[in-house]
Amino acid sequence: MATPTERVLIGTLGKPHGLRGELTVYLRTDEPERRFAPGASIEVGQGGKPMTVAATKWHSGVFLLSLTGVSDRTAAEGLRGSDVWARVASDEVPDADGEFYDRQLIGLSVRDASGATVGTVASVLHNPGQDLLVIDIAGDERLVPFVEALVPVLDPDAGYLQVADVRGLLSDDEDA
Template sequence: MLVVIGRIGRAHGIRGELAVDLRTDEPERRFAPGSSVVCAGRSLTVKAARPHSGKLLVTFDQVADRTAAEHLRGQVIEADVDPAELPEDDDAFYDHQLIGLRVARRDGAHVGEVTGVLHLPAHDTLAIDAEGREILVPFVAALVPEVDIERRVLVVADVPGLLDPDAAETVTPPEGR
């Protein structure tokens, strides 16, 4: 099963090095020299990886120069993971663990079901089917305070406008503008 572990940013230097925005809590394992990843539909072998300015700079055997690296910008990097494997961190989840979870409010009221996980640059976002209407909820602790894989339920904070856009608070601009 493929699991998202990063997204390629800009090329770094002229030898094919790439800046990677991490989406894994195990970068030393997933980007270890010799490990294989999947990117843009093809398998790549990690040649080297090193931290740099809050990102990971990665070199792949198959990406020889800056031109080849620039073609990969924005692509998602995935690792092939055994479906039975669980992340080491208790607050980390693989997409397949989240998809299909029942979504409820804090009071237990049914909201819907998780149908997907979007890996956006700022943070992951849950796609939730709420009785035929898709709701996108940023997957951050303030909005998703509880995930119970065993009970197959995820709790979403009842923030005005989050689950019901019609209930969003409206801000009236100051007069004179």
């Protein structure tokens, strides 16, 4: 039986680079060398057109991608703005301890310091300084820095995380 997979966003194609069909990539993965390995099968665009990675390289801090069958600037321009997806085993987790994929965090129940369920993780924002959890509390979004001091308990297998008792973190109520 085949391992179940999930479709995971790994990048967005930017402008063509040069004349031979290379594209710049706005990365949406911390593992570009793994997700864009030469020979890897990826899905491009809304319809998920299957394509194969021919080559990648870093050039002046920009990730460049060559795809099989995309051999000139015109063909590359036609892909500009397309999202790039990978099929990833549903049970795959990052190699390093203390690291998590967004899909492991989104949907987790959020508990306050007393253990009461107050909301769910709606999304994860990746900012230059630190990642932020977007927590939905009855339709109101709160941003919680994803650091151990503020998220001391994280148990994806049990389906929840717990947020520290910090005034104003989960509500605007002065008594919180």
